[in-house]
Amino acid sequence: MPRNTSVRIGPVDTWRWLGPVLLVLAAATVLVGVLAGPVAVLRSLGFGLADSALTVVVVGPLLAVALWRRPGALRVVAVLAVLIACSRWAHGLPRVFGAELEYNWQGKTVELLWLVALFLALWPWAREEAGLGLRLKPGWRPAGWVVVGLFAGFALLFLWNLADAGAPPDPMDTERLLFDLGHPNLVEELLVHGAMLAVLDRACGTPWRFLGADVGWGLVLTSLWFGLWHGLVLDADGFVVEPVAILSTGLVGLLLGWVRLRSGSVWLAYAGHCAIELGQDVGVMTWAVLGGNVPLG
Known part of the structure; x- marks a missing residue:
């Protein structure tokens, strides 16, 4: 039978992407370790792995329902766990x-680099799926x-609300504006959606x-993870649970996931992500101007 070329080789089909990803993370870790010291790096990696395990366990019951009796379920779980661990690894490195x-x-820059390595290694899958x-x-x-409406x-x-x-x-913080416009929002969309x-x-x-x-279940599970990563945190500063943040950002994740699936483009989901935060920034700048102040500070 002829091979179905519409199904691209993805992360679950091969581990060849893992080498380039780990190479990027290892290089970043060594560089940070030289400047911050190995003890600080090992401590941060420990917390990162613990935080990764926590989010996988919390979503575990729903993930088990979604993958019940599906072929290759354990491999799917392994790939998701590796993606999550790589994200926590990048973000957890000492600054x-x-x-x-x-x-x-x-952290956001290191994550962008390893995601680029992943997508380049599996470009047809990245482009199509x-x-x-x-x-x-x-x-x-x-x-x-919806993106326009969000903004x-x-x-x-x-x-x-400000009025x-x-x-x-007060003027808008310039760093915050650049953060909201730049690659930090992009890496969240590239990873999650x-x-x-x-x-x-x-898989599902x-x-x-x-x-x-x-x-399908993908939208449900990624929305839950999106919320947990903004409201359930385990790091060197302690364990933080913010139910309101989990719920609100989970709903945002649901909306951005829908944008991604309806349009077929992660770039439009990224635009929606930026639209939410940039809309808030524009509100602050407008209020500053109306109050006789400069928009940026």
């Missing part, structure tokens, strides 16, 4: 580059309008229809 800054640019291609699905326009809605909502609270017209969603949709299928998009 030696940009340590004086408020946001973890170093993980949503990195530039071609949008027919009927993508509702997803595009406008959050800008107006934030401006309204209602009588907040001082690119790689992880593609792996789960291949997309048997349901949700607002014009074919969805």
Whole structure:
């Protein structure tokens, strides 16, 4: 029988992507270790692995239901666990580059590099299934309008809240604006709604229809992980659980996952991610200008 060329070789089919990914992470770890010391690196890696295990265990029951009696279920779990561990590894390294800054640019940059290594190693799969291609699905326009609505809605909502609270017209923090516009949001989308969603949709299928998009357990599980990573944290500073953050960001993850599936593009999901945060930033800058202050500080 002829081979089905529509099914691309993905992370579950081969481990050849793991070498380049580990090479990137190892190089970053050695560089950070030289500057921060091996003890600090080993401690951070320990917390990173523990945090990875925690999120896998919390989602474990639903993951077991989704993969019940499906071929290659254990391999799917292993791939997801490795992706999560690599993410925590990158973010958990001691900050030696940009340590004086408020946001973890170093961790986000290391994560971007290992994700690039993953997608280059499996480019046909990345382009066709993980949503990195530039071609949008027919009927993508509702997803595009959602992105526009998110930007406008959050800008107006934030401006309204600032006015209602009588907040001082403080300028927008420049670093925060750059963080919201740059690659930090991109790496979240590439990992969650690119790689992880593609792996789960291949394994579990997309048997349901949700607002014009074919969805499945992948959307449910990635939305839950998206929420947990913003509200369930285990690191050197301790164990933090924020139910409101888990719920709110989980719902945002659900919406961005829908944008990704309806449009077929992780880039549009990234635009939606930026639209939420940039809308808030524009609200702050508008309030600053209306109050006679400069928009950026």
